[in-house]
Amino acid sequence: MKIQYIDLIDQTFHFPQEEFNLSEDELNFHGIPMMDLVRKYGTPLKFTYLPKISQNIQRAKGWFNAAMKKVDYKGNYNYCYCTKSSHFAHVVEQALKNDISIETSSAYDLDIVEYLFDSNKLNKDRYIVCNGYKTDDYLEKIAHLINRGLKILPIIDNYKEVEVLDALIENEFEIGIRIASEEEPKFEFYTSRLGIGYRNIAPFYRDVIQKNPKIKLKMLHFFINTGINDTAYYWNELNKCLTVYGRLKDDCKELDSLNIGGGFPIKNSLAFDYDYAYMAEEIISQIKSFCEDKKIHEPHIYTEFGSFTVGESGGALFKVIYQKRQNEKERWNMIDSSFMTTLPDSWAINKRFVMLPLNRWESEYERVFLGGLTCDSDDYYNSEQHMNAIYLPRFNAEKPLYIGFFNTGAYQDTVGGYGGLQHCLIPNPKHIIIDKDENGEFTYRIFSEQQAAASMMKLLGYPSNKAQKEELETIENGRISK
Structure with missing residues (x-):
């Protein structure tokens, strides 16, 4: 009878996988021995593996460029990193090594942009796509950087923004317009609060932008919250976006870029299956076909990938410090941190992450619930919130069990309020950064100690x-x- 944890994984998934394998009965992540990190740095522990950021950027560039070559697409592909996913310097600077653009969403983002430019870490020729509702401070910083000569592209969210920017910017400048896309039927509202309605964009261009020789419309911006997925909803919204692009192109010859915002998904279980290359090829093929039918030039394509860029570079490691048996069926494994503070998306939006034990893969397994340290009843991670039941090696007080949550690099620190107050005053874990040197050897440095x-x-x-x-x-x- 197969009752070891490794047997359960072998029966359920294809294993080992690209990023996960075992050394005896201990887990490796991208070749990094997870238990070595635990022995050296302790738990709770967060880490960022920088090479994965560059790897994912280059993968996406490869998929889209291959798709364009296959159909003889005349436009260019441009990769944007959404800084809101992780503003940390080690993340942004790693991403910028790959010749990309940046997408911002608030005024303070532009303080980071100006620092990167002044320190020669940001190429002046790369576009900075400024999204979101723009406060006066945000608009003033956009104008300041445009006046300095940077390629700042404000994506117009409402009519007033054009008027304010026109008054603040000294010379000609470029803009984009964001479409207020329709939301999925499950949403409580029909249309996104961000952007301008489909029917209003062409009149807005003719009545305001076209009449102002100082303003050039460069980009139409399309974004949906569900990201890029092979669903009728996604293809329908993309088709409506292309229809608006075609109408604008009739009057606006300088319009040459289409931003298909909405990110690629990231791996959230060992059973994850997504054909990235197919999706890139299908998107490019549909845009190419539309442009041929309308007899217009294919636009340059921009994508805005945040979670896809940084999500799979992160992980969080915990120790199971105790098991509570509340009744005959429920066994609670208590970790040495909190889900609500360390992985807030698991609590706030029921997000799943890849969760695996770091050691004792050859032990018998049991079904458990995972509980955090706060006194809040919502501080847990279990099968009721997530698709699959949680099975882990059987608890043994004499042989401590360690577990890891992987692909946690996007949003968790900023949503959780890094460096600030945490629920029940549970401290931020120690955070280390992992890289590779010129010889391909792993390097480690402490980014922050435990709060x-x-x-x-x-x-x-x-x-x-x-x-x-x-x-x-x-x-x-x-x-x-x-």
């Missing part, structure tokens, strides 16, 4: 005792050993 009590006391307005003050001073001065 200290002194930092929370300071945020909350409490005076710190002497020991806490010394601890906080040590952290803030960067004197923690790396």
